Amino acid sequence: MCRVCVRGASTSRSSQQSAPRRPTVKSAVETLNPTRVRLTVEVPFEELKPSLDAAYKKINQQVTVPGFRKGKVPARVIDQRFGRGAVLEEAVNDALPKLYQEAVEEGELSPLGQPEVDITELKDNELLAFTAEVDIRPAIEIPDYSGIEVTVDAVEVTDEDVEKSVEQLRERFASTTVVERAAAEGDVVKIDLEARVDGEVLEDGVAKGIDYTIGSGELLDGIDEAVTGLEAGGSATFTSELKGGSAAGREAEVTVEVTSVSARELPELDDDFAQMASEFDTLEELRADSRKRLERMKRYDQATQAQEKVLDELIGLVEVPIPEKLLQDEVNTRKHNLVNHQLSQMGMDLETYLKLQEKSEEEFETELKEQAEKGIRTQFILDELVNKEKLNVSQEELTEHLMRRAQSSGMSPDQFAQAVVESGQVPMLVGEVARGKALAVVVEAAKVTDSNGDVVALDDEDEDGETVEASAEQQGEKRADEESGTSED
Template sequence: MNVKMEKTEANVVKLEITVDADKFSEALKKSYNKNVKKFSVPGFRKGKTPIGVLKKYYGIEVLYEDAINFCCEDTYPKAVEENNIEPVDYPQIDIVQIEEGKDFIYTAQVIVKPEVELGEYKGLEVKKVKYEVNEEEVQKQLTAMQERNSRQEVKEEGNVEDGNIAVIDFKGFIDDVAFEGGEGKDYPLEIGSGTFIGDFEQQLIGTALGETKKINVNFPENYGKEELNGKPATFEVTVNEIKVKELPELDDEFAKEVSEFDTLEELKNDIKAKAQESNELREKREFEEAVLEAVCANATIDIPEVMVEKEIDQMMRDLEMRLKYQGLDLETYYAYTNNTEQKMRDFMKENAEKKVKTDLVLEKVGEVEKVEATEEEIKEKAMEVAKQYGDKEIEKTADLIVKAQGELLKTDVVIEKTIKLLVENTKSIEE
């Protein structure tokens, strides 16, 4: 095999690969063995026609397609490896010379991973946002705990008030015609929760127990259902029951009932501590993202469109998987959100470009800084994955993960160490 390589344009390489005549002859024989049963020649049983007779009767060309495939499968990967190129897409194959008894020559034009020109990536100054825990945040969590532990008392008489729970029957009409999905029975609606559209809940305030009232609202323009978007609607609503939500007092007794603490002060301190821990994780994550954005902004890369499209493909597969866990599929999701596959792909494109560029930059920094993953670090990463499975035999599971996904784990470790290196070499300016 002989290979000539030339760069035809940015990120595009053309390989001219010559396969020796004897190797091409072997490929023709393999093609004959694969296809001989397909041909019928008078005087010979099907599948027993000699290759010489087959060539005379049908022509050698009938064996070319598979012979070409055999040659390309055998030589293209070797040519790629010998020339140290990293294709990011399938090659475009063109035949230069094909004839029995002669060398087989073909070209493979392929898009390759782009060159990354790093700018400054050490000694940068990046803003780091600081998040403080305030009393309002603590109170918000306490109120949520009160809500979860509230009791509901039925009002024997009176009208619907803000904060009440109105148990209602409702039926919606557009132009005096009932629409699909606009009906409900004994629905518990908390007034002021913002569950229903527009001022539906506010219009219910003052309605008496057992009273039927007409409520007029407009559906939002982007409601998600074409037949309802922006349409005015009338609902006939009957109040079947009114409930008052009673919240428990915020005191030491409350703390004992809802937590492992004896006093409200201890519960508050625990909420603050957990909120602070969450804030610190958020600060760390956002600072890492800001550092990567700064490093990427200084780098120059001509990213092939095919790499972006492949990243979008992966994002679409991830979306489909998440929807399946919720019992949905893509078509239902498109209908509900008034979307199409192309709209989703267009929406994802910016993030896909950012992801591809970040990955390429991290890979280049890791290469320049000679970042490597040790066997111990790979095993440790496998242990983290094994713990997620909840398997008791974590050590054994980790070993299996290393065997099956060792290269992926190695890549993850190198990326994490590279991000750590960049963060450690960036000066934070706190806000």
């Protein structure tokens, strides 16, 4: 809570003696709109005594008055030399956070962000009155969601899918041999690159000793045509739009020099390959395992698709008013993260990014606002569901979630746990798990069918005894967190 200046308020001493009574703080809540309230609080002066004592003590340690030892200046002398108003200001600023919090709890409010506090009255030895305007979580009615119906893609693994998977494994075991001939598609060439923009070589536009498989499409557009037909020592120049670095999105003149050409040799697809590349004895066993893995992956994808569609349907059922300031804060946070983290790591600015995305700044801002709105709605709805369904997070669930988050962050579980505790983010992790469970409850109640018209059973177990629903719930935590990563305080 920010400090407030109270010098403008009345600080005259009351000459009337009131009868002894138990101090009572009075507070009232006025609803300004569905997401904002004004608290009006009246505080008997007796309630400020601890803060007044603390104020005198603090000022005592900061001032020097001739004739008195430091820290031993009487209160009346401080009032005479520095003014009673200075003491009251210090005391009120000390007491306000606690008084505000008590009023919030009495009003059973869920505030978002910091309040705007205004001291309306301060009568010395008599009364303190203030108002506090703050955004709050809106009251949300969760309707019956058991009627939600969604359609997802059917799980279908074709022979072509299996062969493609086996072929990818085969590619990993390919060997290369340097050859004295012109490079052709499928060959691995070792190349040096130099990129120029407006005739100037870019500082980050030089790369040497890159291995590139012709036809893979992993480098610049136009490079396949440039190197095809070149032998070791040959070079070519072509024009391409840079995908990253300081000149991302700009046209560059790229010179490529081939230093060696290697032919790739793939192992024969037989039982010997199956034994070399896997734990299976035959190629048919390897193909059967590939089919099972692909089916499992598609079931997980299907469950994730069900979650996304069910969540969209749920959001469409619930009216959620959004505090304007919270929305703007969320938009600013998402934009900051994109520009200063994601794009900066790629050596790209927002202007270049928008050019690559073929979006105007207005389109980008509109899309960002829509994403922020959906994220806030998602969090409000799922949090309300957590309360409605009385969902709790066990220590085991929190630990499992922490382990997954640590793995995705590249930190050890101990390091990640320490960072979470030190930054006070344990409640945030608990919220992520709870929202994931809430989403799973809605998905379980929904009717999910595939594109073939068959009912999808997400609670079927695989060979390891794990249900797709359980694995998808982990994805649901991530999904709920991504959608609801708001910047609320």
